[in-house]
Amino acid sequence: MDQLAPTEKYSPYRFFSAEQWSQFRADTPLTLTGDEIDRLRSLNDPVDLEEVKRIYLSLSRLLSAHVEASQLLFRQRQAFFNAQDVVKTPFIIGIAGSVAVGKSTTARVLKELLARWPSSPKVDLITTDGFLLPNETLRRENLMERKGFPESYDVGALLRFLSGIKSAQSSVRAPVYSHLTYDVIPGEFVTIDRPDILIFEGINVLQPGKLPKDGKIVPFLSDFFDFAIYIDADDKLIHQWYIQRFMRLRETAFRNPDSFFHRYSQLSDDAARAIAEGLWANINLKNLRENILPTRARADLILRKGTNHLIEEVALRKL
Ligand SMILES: Nc1ncnc2c1ncn2[C@@H]1O[C@H](COP(=O)(O)OP(=O)(O)O)[C@@H](O)[C@H]1O
Numbered sequence: 438m439d440q441l442a443p444t445e446k447y448s449p450y451r452f453f454s455a456e457q458w459s460q461f462r463a464d465t466p467l468t469l470t471g472d473e474i475d476r477l478r479s480l481n482d483p484v485d486l487e488e489v490k491r492i493y494l495s496l497s498r499l500l501s502a503h504v505e506a507s508q509l510l511f512r513q514r515q516a517f518f519n520a521q522d523v524v525k526t527p528f529i530i531g532i533a534g535s536v537a538v539g540k541s542t543t544a545r546v547l548k549e550l551l552a553r554w555p556s557s558p559k560v561d562l563i564t565t566d567g568f569l570l571p572n573e574t575l576r577r578e579n580l581m582e583r584k585g586f587p588e589s590y591d592v593g594a595l596l597r598f599l600s601g602i603k604s605a606q607s608s609v610r611a612p613v614y615s616h617l618t619y620d621v622i623p624g625e626f627v628t629i630d631r632p633d634i635l636i637f638e639g640i641n642v643l644q645p646g647k648l649p650k651d652g653k654i655v656p657f658l659s660d661f662f663d664f665a666i667y668i669d670a671d672d673k674l675i676h677q678w679y680i681q682r683f684m685r686l687r688e689t690a691f692r693n694p695d696s697f698f699h700r701y702s703q704l705s706d707d708a709a710r711a712i713a714e715g716l717w718a719n720i721n722l723k724n725l726r727e728n729i730l731p732t733r734a735r736a737d738l739i740l741r742k743g744t745n746h747l748i749e750e751v752a753l754r755k756l
């Protein structure tokens with residue numbers, strides 16, 4: 438995977454170093470403490486207050502401008518339609534990127550920062566793993582080695598969920614995935630009730646749907662997004678993060694006898710590493726190359742990480 442910046446003149450993006458990007462924070466206040474960041478961080482993702490100041494405060498300021506502009510446009514549309522009823526629809530932010538790139542940490546940090554804006558918006562976060570087909574179905578259809586590939590998700594349910602949210606329905610349910618059991622939790626849902634902002638995170642959120650057949654238009658998930666972010670890094674780095682995380686999970690989550698990966702906590706380091714290398718090479722790297730990285734150019738903002746998960750480069754789509 439190459440670095441981001443081609444010749445900016447011909448690119449749909451403007452490119453910034455992390456240092457340039459950090460200047461756009463302007464007077465955005467830091468509303469999170471070090472302890473709060475510690476709680477939001479995922480295993481093996483060392484985000485800290487410095488990174489929040491350097492990268493996330495500018496991002497929060499930019500998103501605040503987008504949300505305000507969309508509210509203004511919404512009011513202008515209402516006037517255009519001469520509509521009396523004002524049912525505001527949530528602003529949806531998609532977050533895409535490889536397995537193990539750190540999407541969940543970014544999503545959680547953003548959720549907290551946005552919720553602390555002076556307007557105190559209601560911000561919800563949903564991950565797409567809940568929409569994976571249950572293991573029973575994946576096994577039956579010989580898809581267990583394809584977990585995370587487009588065919589392993591219930592795309593209809595994803596589209597129904599997002600269209601419910603975007604039409605301002607109350608109590609829209611999303612299924613829940615457990616990394617512990619490595620499966621969707623039967624009968625468990627989270628209910629989303631008309632938030633101001635929804636963050637929708639997953640490897641597949643920028644993927645295209647099937648081309649229309651028989652005149653039926655099948656929307657892309659991203660048709661429902663107001664802003665899309667792609668978390669990027671060289672695949673050699675993501676490989677390293679995946680293996681490190683797997684080896685650390687052996688000492689934590691995998692110790693739990695209920696963990697799907699419990700047996701890997703009993704293996705020697707070398708044997709466990711070989712399993713992790715296999716999962717990375719045969720499933721996650723393949724999926725990154727075939728189905729995830731090709732969606733990068735559909736994002737409004739690309740955050741490119743270097744070593745230690747630190748964001749080094751930012752690309753913002755030109756308006
Ligand atoms: N096997 C596992 N057991 C427990 N937690 C896991 C496991 N795999 C991933 N996780 C956790 O699940 C979350 C999502 O991971 P992932 O889908 O790889 O995306 P990302 O690393 O981009 O957030 C992370 O917080 C990660 O630490």
Ligand SMILES: CC(C)(COP(=O)(O)O)[C@@H](O)C(=O)NCCC(=O)O
Binds near residue numbers: 567638639717720
């Ligand atoms: C569940 C995942 C597909 C990630 O899904 P996401 O929440 O990003 O949509 C991934 O964590 C996964 O399980 N990959 C399969 C191979 C592996 O066990 O790493």
